[in-house]
Amino acid sequence: MPGRVHAILVVRPDGRTPAAFHLRRTLAALQAQSRPVDALTIVVCGEDPIVAEVAASAPAESVITAPARTRFAEATAIASRRVSGESVWLLAQDTAPEPEALSRLTAALELAPSVAFAAPKLVRADDRSTIVSLGVTVTRLGRTVGLADGEFDQGQHDVREDVLGADVRGILVRTEAWEQLGGLDRALAGADEGLDLGIRARLAGSRVTLVPGALVAVSGDGVAGPGLPISRGRRLQTALAARTAQLHRRLAYAHPVALPFLWLSLLPLAAWRTIVLLVGKQPGLIGPEWAASAVALVRVGAIARSRARIRHARQASWAQLAPLRVTSTELRERLDGGPDALGEARRGELRFFSGGGAWLVLAAIVASVAAFPALLAWPVLGGGGLQPLRSAVAQLWADAAWGTRALGLDTTGPADPFAAVVAVVGSLWPAEPSRVVVILWVAAIPLAALGGWFAATRVTDRSVLRITGGAVWALAPTFLAALVEGRPPAVIAHLLLPWLFYAGAVAHRSWVAAGAASLLFAGVVACAPSLAPALVVLWVVALGLTIARRAGRGVAQLVWVVIPAAALAAPLVWHQLRIGNPWSLVADPGVPWAGPQVAPDAAGRALLAAGFPTADPGGWGAFLGGAPTWWVPLLAAPIAVLALIAPLTQRWVAGVVLLIVAAAGIATAFAAAAVAVSFAQSAAVSVWPGAGVSLAWLGALGGALVALDSGLAPRVAFARGAAAALVLVAIGVLSVPALTASARGATFLTLGPASTLPAYVAAEGRDDPDVGTLVLTPQNAGGVAAEVVWGGSETLGGQTTIVSTRTEASAQDRRLANLSADLVTASAGDAVTDAAADGIGFVLLAPAADPESDAARSFRLSAQTALDQRDDLDAVGVTPKGALWRVTVPIAPRAEAADPQRTRWIAFGQLAAVAVALLLALPTAGARRAAQRTPRVVGHYWQEGR
Structure with missing residues (x-):
């Protein structure tokens, strides 16, 4: 029979947890045991006067003081020298056993002489109906799997006895097996210690048994076992310990022939798992992954000692452990919660088809074909700020990299981020990249309607308001002006803005949304650099709201949103700041072309505030042959009035935020109209204010939808449809000149040449x-x-602001x-x-x-x-x-870039940032399940506080 039981109680006060309180509770639980311990050794890791006083007053045969950084395995090894008995009970300050726990553990050892140690059922100290741990196993690749972790205790696992291992807290180990196995492996960094002890016991010919009737309550803040994830630092420490233990076990258990290959694969495996973690939306684990790989790579001595310990005690083959491992099928069954895994779904159907979204896009296609009928037959689009694209996709991407530029005698430097956008667009039709621009122009209105409709789903669930949002966004005066005048950066920016709103509004919720928003943010800033200050201000506002209303949860996702844009723009920013030309950073990319726009005076600013970036509002002056157009801005008044009402509704937070968006856009447009930082030959070119107007239009439209969605009492709800119809009619009338410009020959668009050169x-x-x-x-x-x-030829992607914005x-x-x-x-x-x-x-x-x-x-x-x-x-x-x-004389080859190594490093850094964003943006099943638990509409006062 087990005979004497010697308990080892390890205490480590770390200044963050009430160690003395937990120690008193554990000592009281030991005193209350129906089968009392025969000897108690307390190991105090660190200095704490209160803990030291409590330990000194305990009925312990000795109190050992150890350094504060001493781990549980090291502490038990120190105390093992004083063990006098047939079994050792391993405890920490936060493990409080029930009165019958020790008697049932000793009974398990007495009834089964082949058992090396018995493990209790660990339950939460604050909720004893929740299982913390009841047996641990591994997958074929060594991943640790808890057999009942976090489950509600209904006795469903009480029939299980034989297991591969267990949580180290509260286990009762035969002293003979403890000495034969050499105690806990100190190299495991505090994780998987009970699992490793169980595996080595199995290899020594012994068994590990569970005693579900022996309950031990744990708080999760002691020196043993995984800690509670109460802070980001604690979560990272737990992840690092778990991964370090897994890699160490893999090397310690490996066949001698496979060991060098596994050791060499540590860093490549870390690189692969980095991708897996990004796809799995766990970027916070990348740091612990690389740190654990580095530790395993250099800790050769610890691996050698672990392998020697296994060889010394081993009497059975590794094949005997296979039945106790969890199979991939069993693991999938455990992780698949089925239809109930969604919990309380708070998100309804999207209703794109049943709610009229599909009909809106179809109507937009018809309107676009009617507005630009000639474009369908044009292979290349020209006029305004349009130029052909490179004929080869490789050249498109070469224009997007740092190096020699396509313009200038010997210009070497960074590419505009817009060149990367052009490369992406041109790559959609590799055979004829220039044709993609023609397709983009024809599809622009339906694409804008689609984006506007999806953006409206973040504001309202009502189908009529979603349709209104999509239609108004597609017929925005600034967007139609960019289409008629041939401004590709402005067109693309307008198409991306609603999707940025759609993803950015929920970027704090998930890494999928944050990854998508970061790519869209980079695309918008690349097409409209003048929007960067306003978007950064809005980003700061979003950070403030997240910190205030979510206690900081989601800040990491929001911080990531700006990183890809910063990576793409960093070379250009560094170049322009180095030469002392910071204002050039707001210059419009693409072809420097002035075109028609408002004057930077009071009348011009009034037109900008009304949503018109040109002196002829909506093109009505030319349409009416010079007749008065003072009444045209009044057609945009319903949207402005509704947007101003939004902060007075029940969803006032959303209304205020959207008004801030509108104000940021108007401020950007006002500033842009008065700034000229680039030139076309001998003419100065002002920054296009239409990008700021697009941002203002987004905020005003969103505010109008909020007002219509929640600003009407139920008894006057009929007015919602009437107001939406009024907005649609007004914007429809406003768009007539632009939609008929092509038929009237009033557009700048032409059948473009395949080349600007002979x-x-x-x-x-x-x-x-x-x-x-x-x-x-x-x-x-x-x-x-x-x-x-x-x-x-001169090309759209070959343009560069480092040439067009030179001041000297x-x-x-x-x-x-x-x-x-x-x-x-x-x-x-x-x-x-x-x-x-x-x-x-x-x-x-x-x-x-x-x-x-x-x-x-x-x-x-x-x-x-x-x-x-x-x-x-x-x-x-x-x-x-x-x-x-x-x-006719011999021509010297063109000089190469002065520093090709710099080109490669810059390209690597930018591609890495974009690749990470793409991996984060890929949706997963878990991300979709999490999204279903949150409402699609953001800012409902009764639904969520975020």
Whole structure:
């Protein structure tokens, strides 16, 4: 029979838990045992006067003091020298056994001599109907699986006896087995100690048994076992200990032949598990994963000692453990909660088809085809700020990387983040990337309607209001103006904004939403850098609300939202700040093109506040032939009035936040209209205020929907449909000039050329991006604009703000100016040789802007004469793009980027950030189940406090 029982009680006060209180409770529980312990040794890890006083007053044969960092395994090893009895009972300060616990544990050892140790049923100290642990097993790959962890105790597991291992707290171990096995493995870092002891006991020919009738209440804040996840730091510590223990056991149990391969696979496995953790929406475990891998990689001595301990005691084969492992099928059955796993679902059906969303998109398709009928036959779209795309997808992505730019004599530097957006869009049709822009223009209105409808689902459950939101967003004046004028960055930004709202509104809830919002945030900022300050302000507001209303839960997800955008913009920000040109960071990407827009005066700001980015509101001035248009802004008044009412409704928090969004957008538009930081040849180009107006339109529309959703009493609910109809009619009337502009010939859109350069150059540069063309354009005000284009054409993705926003001439600019002046001057004899030395193979004398002035015509004729007289230039002929000459002297290859290593590191960092965001954005079954437990509408005062 077991005979004497020697209890080892380990106490570690850490300043965060009431160790003295728990110690008193555990000592009282020991005194109340129906079968009292025969000897008690207390190990106090650390210094605490109260704990020391309580321990000194206990009926212990000795009290041992150890350093504060001593772990449970080390403490039990110290106390083992004083063990005098046939069995050892392992306890911590937070383990309070029931009065019958020890008697039932000793009975289990007495009845089964083959049992090495008996394990009690651990229950929560504050709720003894919840099982903390009752047996532990592993998967085939060594993952620890609790057999009943967290379950409601109904006696469903009381029939189980044989197990592979158990939680170390409260186990009663035969002294003989304890000494033979060498106690607990100190290298396990405080996790899986009972499991490892059970595995080694099984290999030694003994058994491990459960005693469900022996109850031990645990608080989860002691030195043994996993701690309660009461803080982020505690969760990370628990995860690190668990993963370190798992990797250590894997190496300690491995076959000698497999051991070196497992050791070499530690870091590659960590990289793979990083991806798995991101897909599983557990990015917080990535740090512990790498830390545990590093520890296992260098702790060769500890692994050798663990393997030696197993060899010394082993008498059975590893195959005998297989029946006690959990199979993958059993694990799936345990994790699959079935239809009841959703708990109380708070999210209804989306009702996209039954609620009219599909009909809205279909109507938008019809409207788009009617508005732009000619686009269906165009292979390339031109006009305004539009240009063709590269003909090869690889070149699209090359334009998005740091390195030599497609414009400029020898310009090396970061690409605009918008180039990455262009690369993504062009990659959707690899055979003809430029055709994607045509498709985008035709699909823009239905895509906007779809995005607006989904954004409205975060505001209301009512189908009529969702339809109103989608239609109003698709017919927003700023969006239609961008379509008619040919502004691709503004169009894409408007299409992305509602999806950013859709994902960003719930980014605090899940990593899926945060990952999607981070990609959308990066896309919006890439297309409209002027929105960055406003979006950052809104991000800070979201952080404040999350901290205030959710006690900080979800802050990590919100912090991630801005990281991909920061990674994509960092090289450009660093470059512009280094040269002292911070204002250039708000410049619109793409083709620098002024186009029609409001003046930065009181009248212009009034139009911006009404939602119109151009001086002709909605195009009605041209539509009516110059008739008064003072009444046009009144058509947007219903949305503004409803948005102002939103903060007065029951959902006032949502109303206030949406008004802040609208105010941020208006402030951005006001500032943008007065800022010109880029140039097109000799003309200054102001920042497009329409991006700010789009953001303001989003906030105002959301506020209007909140007001209509919750601002009407039930007895006047009929007014909701009437108000929604009024808004739709007003916006429909407002959009008439823009939707008919193509039919009236009042649009800037044209059938675009496949190349902005002559066909001869386009053919040469189609497959060779290093073909250089010097383009000389006479200016009507006098002088000439010179630029170097590399490849077969200027392209949308090849544009760069580091060239279009320069405030001072660089050394390359001065060299290009001198070279251009020499070429059009007959007396400069080596100009062509100098051009060839810079990699320039063609010279194009482009026509001046219509109408051509006398100064421009005079310069063109004299320049053409000078170029014709050069022996080193071969006249190709006059083309629709201008007069072209080919350089006949040997042409030097274009210089490569000065630091290719930098290019690779920048690309790696940016791709890593985007890859992480993509992995986080991938939905999982668990994420979908969690989403079903939260309402789709955000901000209902009676549904949620978030």
